[in-house]
Amino acid sequence: MAWHLSSISALGFAAVGVHAALVAVGWRHRESRCGTEIAALHVLVGLSALAYAIQIGFGSVAMQRRWWQVTFALSTGVPILWLVVVVQYVSRSQWLTVRRAALLALEPLAVLIATATNPMHHLVWTVPSGPTVVDSTVQVAFGPLYYLHVVFAYTAVAIGMGLILLVGVRMSLLYWKQVAVLTVAPLPPFLSHVAFLLGMSPIPGVDLTSFTFAITGVLVVLGLYHFDLLERVPVARRRAFEAMGDGLVVLDSDRVVVEVDDTARRVLDPPPDPGDHVSDVFPEHAFEDLKGTTVTDGRSRAYDIRLSELSDERGDEVGYALALRDVTGRHRYEQRLEVANRILRHNLRNDMNVVRGYADIVASGTVEDAERAAESILSRTDDLLTVSDKARKVSELEDTHSETPTVHDVTEIVASAVRRAERGYPDVEFAFDGDAHARAALTDANSIGTATEELIELLVTESDSEGLRVRVSVEREATADSEPSIAVRFASSGDGIPEVERRALDAGSETPLQHAEGLGLWLAYWCVIENGGELRFADGSGGSAGDRDAPVDGDSPGDGVDSPAEGTAATDLRTIVTLRFSEPDE
Structure with a gap:
């Protein structure tokens, strides 16, 4: 029978469109952690959804069986890719060595080979005799290898969710939004597949797993890129607070403010807000020149800016921390030293020149001139003593x-x-x-x-x-x-x-x-x-x-x-x- 567009196929194509958008988002963030992995994951799931949407449009058993084989083959690698995304998120990429990755890849590779050779052994699925196309979908009976793969997939999903929850517990409630979103994310396709196996799918006989995975993708993207770039890598947030001075501004890799504490908001003018670019916060300074810059707040307190790059355990740059260190004591001491030094040198030089001139008058002038000169000398020395006394008070502050x-x-x-x-x-x-x-x-x-x-x-x-x-x-x-x-x-x-x-x-x-x-x-x-x-x-x-x-x-x-x-x-x-x-x- 010829292919025709059914309502279920239309739903599948819509899911494919969502997957394509998510691939674009992942690729746009390919320089960031998880970006490439997310793009690869949705390429695979999107192709699987596309194959399933095409399958449902056929009315013959042979064509549906052929496309179902493609759909299942494409989906075999999804659990492993999901686990890779989670490992990258929790900064445990060193755990996924080449050897371990190869061992994990053996399972989907074995299932892929078994799928290709299924007509010879029927260990993955069989097509029962009789009317096998019901409500636009082919009816198949799953074999032992299929259920073994399901157990492997469910285990991978459970391990991924466990790692995310572990991060949430170890890093306290700072990341509760990210942890909650990423923990809930795999549930829609998981529940859809369980409902399909139990014969309880909302659309009888239709496996909505690859379609509902679009919901997972949207939740993952929200968790990684909407709720703050740095919070998708907890170790970066931890290191930012370790580097914190008296005030802290956290920037993402695009130098956009993602978090600012109360001290930094009070000190800096204009006060930074999440979403502001660093150039809006420091319009008169180049970003590279911020390190060592001193800013003063409305209460005459001075703060030195320390600029630190934030990297994860793999060495990837994930943002920057601008730490404000209170150096008011040093700043005021240096100011007092500079002012006292200049005033003392200036007054001492000027007054001593005047005293020398009057001393010459005393030495060579008339008695009347000498008396007036002596009075002026006394006045000038009194001034110097006064300045000296004030300098002493300054030093005692x-x-x-x-x-x-x-x-x-x-x-x-x-x-x-x-x-x-x-x-x-x-x-x-x-x-x-x-x-x-x-x-x-x-x-x-x-x-x-x-x-x-x-x-x-x-x-x-x-x-x-x-x-x-x-x-x-x-x-x-x-x-x-x-x-x-x-x-x-x-x-x-x-x-x-x-x-x-x-x-x-x-x-x-x-x-x-x-x-x-x-x-x-x-x-x-x-x-x-x-x-x-x-x-x-x-x-x-x-x-x-x-x-x-x-x-x-x-x-x-x-x-x-x-x-x-x-x-x-x-x-x-x-x-x-x-x-x-x-x-x-x-």
Whole structure:
């Protein structure tokens, strides 16, 4: 009888189309683990489905028997290929030696030979006499070799599922999606074949195994390529976490982000998300140059990037790990050393040149000139001693950023520093107000007093002290888009902080062409950031600011602290600097 397209044949051709698509997917990932094996597996199953779809279209026993023989011959190698895919997935390719592969191949080869010679011995199947084409399919009686092959195939499937489950147990629940999908994947064809042998197929007499294997293929591809490239090789994920620093970004072999932890998401700007290409995360750096790059987060913490290639036990490249190592202590120490060194050399050279010039005047000038020169020499040496004293304080700063913060009363710390300033600068009119007992989480509370004194000194010494007013306030702040914080504001009626000081701080370092006059502002900045705080200028032009602080315009004084002296006008004071610290969690 001639061939005709039946509904079952159409279903088979649809399955062949799915297998062809899966072959293309496997081939596209041929450079990756399991890609080639998946393509080979679906080539074999797709050809078997094609042969079976063609078989069902014939109405004669002879043609169906001939095509059934082709269908069965093609399917004999499927269990072994499935086992190879699983072995590659669990990174046990070294187990599949040439000798073992040859031994495993003996079974399908023997069944293939038995299939070709079946008319001579009928050990694989026989065609009963009588009407043998029922519901478009030939009816055959299976022989002992067929059932032995079924046992071998079921064993291979069971071993594969066991290996996948073993990986899931050993690697905890990190891979539960992949393990679940790959464990369930072989069930549709397995159950279809069992139903066929028991005479319970949804379509009577039709073996849907090669058709339902398309479902297996889709599940396998989802497990390997949709749920994260690296998770298809558990050893790669394990090694990524072994290489993890304080933050981690995991990339696949195409340099696409597949996983990012909370630290890396906080540090990097813009925060990376799965699916982003590495060039979107680091637009200003070539991928090859990322190793050794230092990035800084919004809290002035520095992180070195370590770039590691991820490979499996076979040596195949499966991705990359970008580990962020916290080097804040080293970074701040190097910054302090560089700044102090440049300022000391700059001031020492300039001041000593001036002192030498005045010394020449003392040696050869009139008595009146000598007296004026001596006064200038004393002033310059006092400046050098002041810078030297601040350099000592810089050298004594401790790296406390990684210590557990404790709660301190910022109001009392700042108030004490203001009282000391009042005694040191009697010609300056000071005012202090704010919230009583404003508490913050600090790692070095004493350094907050140092920062307050240094900022007050800058505001006083850079302005004419006659009629100068300085106001310091401590306030609790809580906005809808930020965490509760304690703000310490410094306002002055004088000239404020020189622009050159602010530019140097904004640049983050001293350069040969850009020098601060002293270490006071730097010292205050380092004291603040060691406590996890921020130093901001009112006009956003320096420090780590980036936003504006409103001027202090007659805020209501808090309870329990000194209020501005009577007659002091707050409206002519402008906020110069604001310090912010985190309030402790309740």
